[in-house]
Amino acid sequence: MARSQQALHTIPAESARSADDVYLSIKDALASGQYGAGQYLREEQLAKSLGVSRTPVREALRRLDAEGWVETRPNYGVRVKAWTLQDAREIFEARLLVEPYLAGRAALSIGAGDIARLKALADAMLAITRHPSTPEACEAWFTANGEFHAIITAAANNARLDRSLRSMKETPLIKWTFDTYSDEDRERSARQHFEMVLALEQRNAAWAEAVTRCHILAAEKAVLDRYDREHSAS
Known part of the structure; x- marks a missing residue:
């Protein structure tokens, strides 16, 4: 599900000593698919790329292991976790429990400025x-879609659920979803975005919940269909 490896961006000098910055930099690289599933992450190489000692890198990898981004293999090292079909099912199941609820809550309190930005x-x-679909178009879609949904869930005014949802959606699986979409899938998704905005504008919580649920279910189907195609062909 990951893209080809790219250079890990070096943390600016003024923040290079922050363990949190090291953690976030490595996590961002994992989320964007810069490291392939199963690829080993070497502390020394990461430390050199980030301009830090190995200590904050080691701490970051421990945190990422605990969160499920990487896995530590005794006597081998730390490697990028390979996302499975079960991972996909669990993420979409969790999203279906949380995201429609937050959309319904947002319908009751979202402001005019947010509505305008969503439009x-x-x-x-x-x-x-x-x-035509290109890597650049997929990246632009991914960025715009991420902001769109973040505005809605933030407007629900439930910081804990919002943080949990964002954590789920930071996985490489989410970007892979957009790479999976056909032109028809993208058009349908775009129409659903407009329907979400209308439901929010009308302050209709039930409608906002329903269209968000349909939106997530459609994304799940696209991912599972691609998984079936790729594994039936192998």
């Missing part, structure tokens, strides 16, 4: 569907 993002995503 602009929905327009941007619709425009992307009218052009």
